[in-house]
């Protein structure tokens with residue numbers, strides 16, 4: 049119980065460690081009610097594998113948009129738990145153990161993939177995602193504005209990049225999650241994320257390799273739709289974009 053109260057204190061008091069404002073949906077819009085519906089299903093404790101399914105009559109892009117924004121906010125909070133412990137010294141590279149390292153490139157300021165300390169990489173990654181989801185033409189907040197053709201490919205990229213934050217946090221900072229009793233929360237978020245991206249085939253299976261063991265333990269991996277093998281990932285020092 050002591051660790052739980054530490055965890056609650058962290059989320060209620062620590063503004064600093066959430067480190068960026070949450071993206072919100074405007075009340076009264078369709079996406080706002082979808083967001084509420086998704087949260088309500090989650091809080092009711094029902095099967096995560098079922099809550100990710102597209103509700104009958106709802107638009108797939110709307111459903112994906114609300115989840116991408118929610119996962120962005122939640123994974124930000126999870127990284128916030130470890131941010132003080134993820135420094136240039138402790139984590140000079142954005143890695144997932146010895147075997148996996150992610151290089152940063154954004155095609156603008158970083159044209160060629162470069163190794164970075166994990167905190168810098170995650171900061172750039174979150175800034176990049178924030179700029180995508182705050183871009184009205186990409187993530188329109190009014191339901192009468194259509195989504196662009198680039199919407200799904202962009203969401204795939206956002207989700208693949210968010211997954212790498214799970215990789216780093218689980219492999220390098222799990223002790224910190226345990227110390228404040230946040231591991232159950234993180235596991236729930238991970239499972240929800242996993243079922244969601246599998247349901248709509250949004251993240252390539254290869255991305256999951258660093259957390260394959262964890263995924264097997266936490267998630268029901270049977271009968272999950274098979275991924276295509278189109279590959280934006282290579283071996284060590286790969287996994288670039």
Ligand SMILES: [Zn+2]
Pocket residue numbers: 133134135138139166167216220221
């Ligand atoms: Zn770190």
